[in-house]
Every structure is written in structure tokens, then in C-alpha cells.
Amino acid sequence: PATASSPPKPKSKLKPKSNARALALLLLLPSLGCTGLRVPSSFAARGNSTKSSIRDDDGIPCCSWDGCSTCGATTPYCDSEATCAPECGGTWCTTASPTMAPTAATYDIPDVCSSDASVETVAYACMDWNIGTDEMAAAASSDGNDETHFYGVGSFGSDESNMGKCYEVVIEGAETMGLFQVVNQGGDVASGQFDLQMGDGGFGKYNGCTDPTSAGAAGMFSSASASSFGNNDGGWDNRADCTQLPDFPSTLDSSLQTDNHNLQLQCQNSFDLGARMEGGENPTVTSFTRVACPAGLVAMTGLDRTDDIGTEVVTGGFVSRMMDCCKPSAAWLGNAPYASDDYPAVIPCASDGYTRLFSADSSSSSVTVLGSGSGTQSSSDSSSSSSGSSSSECKHCPDSNTSAADSTPSAGGTKSPSSTKKQPEVQAKPKPEPDTKPKPNAKPKPNAKPKPNAK
Numbered sequence: 069p070a071t072a073s074s075p076p077k078p079k080s081k082l083k084p085k086s087n088a089r090a091l092a093l094l095l096l097l098p099s100l101g102c103t104g105l106r107v108p109s110s111f112a113a114r115g116n117s118t119k120s121s122i123r124d125d126d127g128i129p130c131c132s133w134d135g136c137s138t139c140g141a142t143t144p145y146c147d148s149e150a151t152c153a154p155e156c157g158g159t160w161c162t163t164a165s166p167t168m169a170p171t172a173a174t175y176d177i178p179d180v181c182s183s184d185a186s187v188e189t190v191a192y193a194c195m196d197w198n199i200g201t202d203e204m205a206a207a208a209s210s211d212g213n214d215e216t217h218f219y220g221v222g223s224f225g226s227d228e229s230n231m232g233k234c235y236e237v238v239i240e241g242a243e244t245m246g247l248f249q250v251v252n253q254g255g256d257v258a259s260g261q262f263d264l265q266m267g268d269g270g271f272g273k274y275n276g277c278t279d280p281t282s283a284g285a286a287g288m289f290s291s292a293s294a295s296s297f298g299n300n301d302g303g304w305d306n307r308a309d310c311t312q313l314p315d316f317p318s319t320l321d322s323s324l325q326t327d328n329h330n331l332q333l334q335c336q337n338s339f340d341l342g343a344r345m346e347g348g349e350n351p352t353v354t355s356f357t358r359v360a361c362p363a364g365l366v367a368m369t370g371l372d373r374t375d376d377i378g379t380e381v382v383t384g385g386f387v388s389r390m391m392d393c394c395k396p397s398a399a400w401l402g403n404a405p406y407a408s409d410d411y412p413a414v415i416p417c418a419s420d421g422y423t424r425l426f427s428a429d430s431s432s433s434s435v436t437v438l439g440s441g442s443g444t445q446s447s448s449d450s451s452s453s454s455s456g457s458s459s460s461e462c463k464h465c466p467d468s469n470t471s472a473a474d475s476t477p478s479a480g481g482t483k484s485p486s487s488t489k490k491q492p493e494v495q496a497k498p499k500p501e502p503d504t505k506p507k508p509n510a511k512p513k514p515n516a517k518p519k520p521n522a523k
Contacts, residue, residue: 180276181394184284195421200337207364232404242342260385267334268303269389276393305348310335370415
């Protein structure tokens with residue numbers, strides 16, 4: 069564990085970004101024992117020459133990580149019916165399935181934090197984004213950054229201008245630097261403050277973790293009480309209290325209930341990495357420097373940007389913490405400026421916290437959960453909207469965004485409530501939109517709709 073007297077390592081040059089690394093990571097994770105990451109086909113199949121089409125060869129039966137569209141290039145251990153699903157997180161395929169890829173409807177799956185109990189399928193944050201998980205460590209390793217950086221996600225700034233950006237963060241007392249991607253925005257997040265997702269980081273304004281949630285949908289840890297998570301803002305103040313947390317999300321399959329996915333250990337990891345301090349204090353940051361998002365981190369979130377990273381540096385600030393289990397702001401198409409066509413928005417998770425959730429058919433209300441052990445599953449969701457297009461390309465990302473990040477840091481040492489969630493703007497052809505988030509300190513209003521032509 070890092071101590072307050074441990075000096076940060078000298079800043080080292082990040083490894084160059086490589087899409088090949090992201091693709092390799094997706095195939096490597098199961099062999100590393102990271103069986104919880106459930107990967108949509110769009111991540112694994114785009115431009116991947118190491119995988120062969122099931123329709124074009126005699127590879128069946130095989131283990132697949134994209135709904136039986138392709139056979140995964142894997143170790144012999146995973147390439148058997150006995151180990152593919154339970155041990156490696158894949159799907160054992162005896163016949164080919166239609167190619168599945170994210171569509172506009174993928175990103176319209178309602179947020180748990182703005183949905184009531186009548187909404188059958190809602191989206192959550194992914195728990196393998198918590199700092200220190202094996203999945204995040206494997207992502208850093210695939211980029212060659214594991215000895216110098218630990219990966220994470222969260223909020224940086226009060227508007228959408230930073231969403232999708234990545235920052236190298238020098239934290240006082242931490243043995244390694246942070247490399248974090250912005251996937252949320254929040255009016256409660258100050259300049260010079262990175263609100264980082266970590267095990268038991270605190271609910272803040274919105275709660276998708278325990279019942280009752282902010283709007284009434286089922287919480288990810290529905291069998292646990294809110295009091296077992298400690299303070300609403302910041303979670304437990306001391307490492308020893310992490311043992312009071314629940315172990316796993318309520319719907320997590322028993323085969324995935326490993327130490328890596330244990331919330332108590334994820335909470336302890338956040339102390340050990342130096343991202344939170346004993347007594348509840350927030351660690352001080354020397355600098356935030358924008359860098360190109362590494363391929364491994366992009367593969368974990370599903371989001372990347374195409375704009376020039378420039379020379380953006382913020383000096384001074386602090387790292388706060390959050391874990392509200394809500395679908396992040398950048399999981400809606402069009403919210404992240406300059407979004408890549410291949411990685412236009414964050415792919416959220418199902419209620420188990422690890423299964424990536426996406427819609428296979430934007431012309432229907434069917435919502436597909438990929439890789440839940442025995443194959444794909446579908447459930448009807450009356451709140452899912454139709455996009456009218458089956459293309460995975462982002463058709464309505466902004467052409468430009470000139471908002472600049474506020475580089476004036478605020479004083480550290482305070483816990484931060486979690487970030488607000490920004491809904492997509494209504495397009496020229498009206499369609500149902502995800503529920504809007506209630507205003508702070510206001511009574512949640514289920515199924516509220518955004519005003520036309522307004523964010």
C-alpha cells in the first residue's frame with residue numbers, strides 16, 4: 069500500500085496507442101482469468117484478423133465472445149464446452165448466430181437511476197471499471213502501462229466537453245500514476261477534481277446500487293442496505309470498514325463470484341492504490357495531463373475521441389470518489405464530443421455489474437444480454453426506443469464542440485457526490501428518449517422526457 073510519504077514515480081512516456089492492443093486484450097482477458105468482462109461483438113470483431121468467421125470455415129463447435137458470430141482465438145483450455153462458458157466467460161457455439169453489433173438503440177437503454185420499477189430492462193455502470201480490478205490491470209498490461217499506471221473512469225468538469233478524454237494523473241503519495249477516462253459529467257464536480265469510480269466510492273446524488281434506488285428500479289446490490297456502504301458521499305472512510313460491504317451484485321452468477329469481483333476487496337484496492345486516504349480525505353493531485361486514450365482502456369469502456377489531444381494540462385487539484393451504479397452520461401450517443409465512429413459511446417452493464425448490455429436489433433424493443441454464461445438472452449423492454457437504423461455508426465454525434473475545460477483547480481479535501489447524468493438531445497424525427505435525471509434535491513419524477521431540441 070502507498071503511504072503519504074511515498075513519492076510519485078517520475079512521469080514516464082506512455083506507450084503508443086494501438087487498436088491491435090485493444091483487440092488482443094479482448095481475446096486475452098479470459099485466459100488471464102478475467103471471466104467477468106462480457107464483450108459486445110463490435111469490440112472484438114472490428115478489424116480483427118485473428119478471428120475467423122463461423123460462416124466461412126469449419127470451426128464449429130467453438131468458444132465465442134461475440135454471440136457466435138465468430139470463433140474466438142483462444143487457448144486450448146477455453147476451447148471446450150466444459151470450460152468455455154463457466155471458466156472463460158464465452159459462449160459455446162454449435163451453430164452460427166446473426167452478427168450482433170451496437171446500434172443507436174443500444175445506447176437508449178434506460179438508466180437505472182431514472183427508471184421506476186415498471187421498466188423491465190435498465191442499464192448500470194460496470195463494476196470492472198472500479199480501479200484495481202483484474203480487468204483494468206489486464207487492460208493496462210496490454211498497453212504496456214501496468215508498471216507505471218493504473219486505469220480508471222469517472223468525471224472531470226461540470227459539462228460534457230471532457231467526456232471521452234483521457235488524463236494522466238499524478239497523485240501525491242501513490243506509487244503509480246492514474247490514467248483515467250472521463251465517462252460522466254456533473255455540476256457538482258469542481259474544476260481540478262477527478263471524481264473517480266472505485267469500490268464503495270459513495271452514491272452521491274443518485275443511487276442505483278441499493279433499494280430504494282433514486283427512481284424505484286431494482287438496485288444492483290438490492291439485497292444489501294444503504295447503510296452497509298457507509299457515507300452517502302464517499303463511502304467508508306477507513307480501509308478496515310470495507311468488510312461491512314456486500315460481497316457481490318445480487319444477480320451475479322456464482323461462477324463469477326471471485327475475489328476479483330468482490331466489492332469488499334475492490335474497496336480495499338482503492339486504499340492500496342493511493343486513490344483514497346484513511347480518515348476519508350481525498351489525495352492531492354500534482355497535475356492532470358490529457359493524453360491519447362490507450363487502446364486497452366477504450367476496449368473496457370467502448371468510447372474514444374478523434375480530436376487532437378493538444379497540450380491540455382491542469383496543475384493542482386484532487387481525486388474524489390464515487391460509485392453510484394448509474395449508467396454513465398457518455399453511454400448515450402451524442403453526449404461525448406468528437407466521438408469515434410467505431411467507439412461512439414460507453415457500453416453499460418446489466419444488473420450483475422459485468423455483463424455488457426446492448427440491443428441487437430434497433431427495429432424492435434428486444435434487449436440482448438451478451439455472454440451470460442449459457443449464451444445470449446433476450447428480454448422485452450417497453451421503454452427501449454427504436455432508432456430506425458441498424459447501422460453501428462454514430463449518426464448524430466456533434467460535428468464540433470468548442471467548449472474548453474476550466475483549468476482553475478478548486479481546493480481539495482472534500483468528498484464529492486457522484487456525477488449528474490446528461491440525456492441525449494431530441495433529433496429532428498422525434499423518438500422516445502431515456503428518462504431524464506431529476507434535478508438535485510428535487511423529488512424524482514419517473515419517465516420524465518427531455519424538452520425537444522434541448523440537452
